[in-house]
Amino acid sequence: xxxxxxxxxxxxxxxxxxxxxxxxxxxxxxxxxxxxxxxxxxxxxxxxxxxxxxxxxxxxxxxxxxxxxxxxxxxxxxxxxxxxxxxxxxxxxxxxxxxxxxxxxxxxxxxxxxx
Amino acid sequence: xxxxxxxxxxxxxxxxxxxxxxxxxxxxxxxxxxxxxxxxxxxxxxxxxxxxxxxxxxxxxxxxxxxxxxxxxxxxxxxxxxxxxxxxxxxxxxxxxxxxxxxxxxxxxxx
Numbered sequence: 001x002x003x004x005x006x007x008x009x010x011x012x013x014x015x016x017x018x019x020x021x022x023x024x025x026x027x028x029x030x031x032x033x034x035x036x037x038x039x040x041x042x043x044x045x046x047x048x049x050x051x052x053x054x055x056x057x058x059x060x061x062x063x064x065x066x067x068x069x070x071x072x073x074x075x076x077x078x079x080x081x082x083x084x085x086x087x088x089x090x091x092x093x094x095x096x097x098x099x100x101x102x103x104x105x106x107x108x109x110x111x112x113x114x115x
Numbered sequence: 116x117x118x119x120x121x122x123x124x125x126x127x128x129x130x131x132x133x134x135x136x137x138x139x140x141x142x143x144x145x146x147x148x149x150x151x152x153x154x155x156x157x158x159x160x161x162x163x164x165x166x167x168x169x170x171x172x173x174x175x176x177x178x179x180x181x182x183x184x185x186x187x188x189x190x191x192x193x194x195x196x197x198x199x200x201x202x203x204x205x206x207x208x209x210x211x212x213x214x215x216x217x218x219x220x221x222x223x224x225x226x
Contacts, residue, residue: 042216042217043204045213048213055212056211056212103161104149104161104214106151109158111156
């Protein structure tokens with residue numbers, strides 16, 4: 001069964017460093033998402049992406065964050081200058097079409113630890 | 116602003132019991148609702164999706180119902196097993212891209 005994959009599974013970085021989290025969505029999916037979950041808290045939406053542009057972003061997704069689909073398979077989240085409060089599990093998700101009933105499928109997550 | 120609440124926050128039951136997990140949302144104008152399972156330190160596995168026009172969905176021992184007008188969904192787990200132990204999350208999608216998640220119900224089923 002097709003699945004969303006994410007790398008790395010765990011990333012440790014120092015405050016102020018740039019990190020890139022990578023995702024490979026399901027191959028025929030058109031819509032891509034990033035969510036995050038701070039330990040013990042709710043899963044929160046960050047951004048959605050369609051047709052090579054951001055379709056929606058939350059107030060969390062400030063200028064320190066960017067997303068890119070550099071080729072036909074990868075979808076990346078970049079945090080330009082990490083802060084301690086960016087430590088969280090980051091989930092990538094994809095769905096086949098926005099205006100269809102189909103689910104969002106989530107990857108296993110990347111645990112980001114900022115020290 | 117849509118808010119999603121799940122009760123109970125935690126549940127511990129012996130194997131074999133039938134369970135009901137509750138999810139409520141404040142804005143009834145939803146597009147769909149998904150139930151997920153999350154194992155500790157792991158990703159989210161989609162269990163069931165209910166469209167706004169549907170009343171329920173079933174998959175194996177799982178049955179999810181939706182009462183949009185009252186802002187409620189329930190996840191019914193029949194004949195629970197220790198392997199069902201996990202956190203169960205509900206998430207609603209309104210007329211935008213994003214899913215809004217509840218805080219989850221942490222379920223433990225003991226032998």
